[in-house]
Amino acid sequence: MNLQTLRDRVSEGMGEAQSADSEATIEAVRIKYLGRKGLMPQVMKELKTVAPDERAEVGQLANSFKNELSALLDSRRASLAPGADESGAAPFDVSLPGRWLRRGTRHPISSVIEEAVAIFGRMGFTVAEGPDVETGYHNFEALNTPPYHPSLDRKDTFWLDDGRLLRTQTSPVQIRMMESRQPPVRIVTPGRCYRRDTTDATHSANFHQIEGLYVDRDVSLSDLKGTLAYFAREMMGPDVAVRFRPHFFPFTEPSVECDFSCHVCGGSGCRVCKGSGWIEIAGAGMVDPRVFERVGYDPEIISGYAFGMGIERIAMIRYAIPDIRLLYENDMRFLRQFA
Ligand SMILES: [Zn+2]
The missing domain is CATH 3.30.930.10 (Bira Bifunctional Protein; Domain 2)
Structure with missing residues (x-):
């Protein structure tokens, strides 16, 4: 894989991660790029076939992509409502009464x-x-x-x-x-x-x-x-x-x-x-x-x-x-x- 192809795949991957909006799509992006049969292992395997003058740059880009994509997927996952499932149901019962804090008094x-x-x-x-x-x-x-x-x-x-x-x-x-x-x-x-x-x-x-x-x-x-x-x-x-x-x-x-x-x-x-x-x-x-x-x-x-x-x-x-x-x-x- 040459440098230009990798660049295209990287920007594609970041875009897919950015628009992933559920646990399932986030996981799919992860598997596609970082999984055992994903893009990254493939790039690493093919590194020795890359033209010598591009090899170092391809290696570096692949590494930074790996880190950036992981971080982006983590933050996408964190941004999903805690406990919310794919059906979009609220994670708690909104009809329950709230918890009251007792008001303090002046000494x-x-x-x-x-x-x-x-x-x-x-x-x-x-x-x-x-x-x-x-x-x-x-x-x-x-x-x-x-x-x-x-x-x-x-x-x-x-x-x-x-x-x-x-x-x-x-x-x-x-x-x-x-x-x-x-x-x-x-x-x-x-x-x-x-x-x-x-x-x-x-x-x-x-x-x-x-x-x-x-x-x-x-x-x-x-x-x-x-x-x-x-x-x-x-x-x-x-x-x-x-x-x-x-x-x-x-x-x-x-x-x-x-x-x-x-x-x-x-x-x-x-x-x-x-x-x-x-x-x-x-x-x-x-x-x-x-x-x-x-x-x-x-x-x-x-x-x-x-x-x-x-x-x-x-x-x-x-x-x-x-x-x-x-x-x-x-x-x-x-x-x-x-x-
Ligand atoms: Zn008195």
């Missing part, structure tokens, strides 16, 4: 974070995030908590071998933001925190916080009060009252604790608020001037407030969840309630 922690971010977003706060693995400087020193300070239990911290730690609060994000930009800064920092707490109904070694920071000229404690009061009403309902009690945090001066009136009893006293009528929600205060100095802000010109609260605590109060562990056990019977 209460995610819901509270999303809602809090949306509420603060309406007041102009944007979201800032930082690393879970922090330096001791960002987690303690920059927040005015020197190594010898008793206010934060450093032994309650997960330390890594390289001297870094799992952040015990989301406050280091505030430091990172102030280090990297000039006022005004108005951010909330939702995120995961870690403390070496023994897990019980109200404690978990892994929990979530959302903190806020507003730094500008002429920011006052009354701005802070208005911000948290608005948040309280949006999160807990229009009738909630807010009160502030003096407190101490190393990062702020003056510092306050912020309580919301109990949404269950309305302030008259019940089991949820342990009879006091109030529920402790947030720690807050005016950013300490020494913190501003550390990040390079001038405390004579700049002032600001910061606040922080636990996401789990808000979720537990809001949804009347009695045990914090329920939030982490991934029990679908529990989670499906929050559709």
Whole structure:
């Protein structure tokens, strides 16, 4: 067989393969060209009779045709509907009902974070995030908590071998933001925190916080009060009252604790608020001037407030969840309630 004849047969074969549209015709093409008595063995057998100057080319063409035709036939076969037979019948019963996938629900922690971010977003706060693995400087020193300070239990911290730690609060994000930009800064920092707490109904070694920071000229404690009061009403309902009690945090001066009136009893006293009528929600205060100095802000010109609260605590109060562990056990019977 000379080169030209082979070329013709090759293009013929590829055309036949291309138009084969059933298992049977595909198989017929395969047998015709690649089968034991097909074209290919014949070409190989006759190769020694081919003119010497064409022999190499005929051999090469025959080989590449073999591979290309096989690949084309495979792809033709794959393109036939899976399971369809030559009669064209559907491979499955189209009248059977479909399989339903159960719809997921938002986790209460995610819901509270999303809602809090949306509420603060309406007041102009944007979201800032930082690393879970922090330096001791960002987690303690920059927040005015020197190594010898008793206010934060450093032994309650997960330390890594390289001297870094799992952040015990989301406050280091505030430091990172102030280090990297000039006022005004108005951010909330939702995120995961870690403390070496023994897990019980109200404690978990892994929990979530959302903190806020507003730094500008002429920011006052009354701005802070208005911000948290608005948040309280949006999160807990229009009738909630807010009160502030003096407190101490190393990062702020003056510092306050912020309580919301109990949404269950309305302030008259019940089991949820342990009879006091109030529920402790947030720690807050005016950013300490020494913190501003550390990040390079001038405390004579700049002032600001910061606040922080636990996401789990808000979720537990809001949804009347009695045990914090329920939030982490991934029990679908529990989670499906929050559709
Ligand atoms: Zn109450």
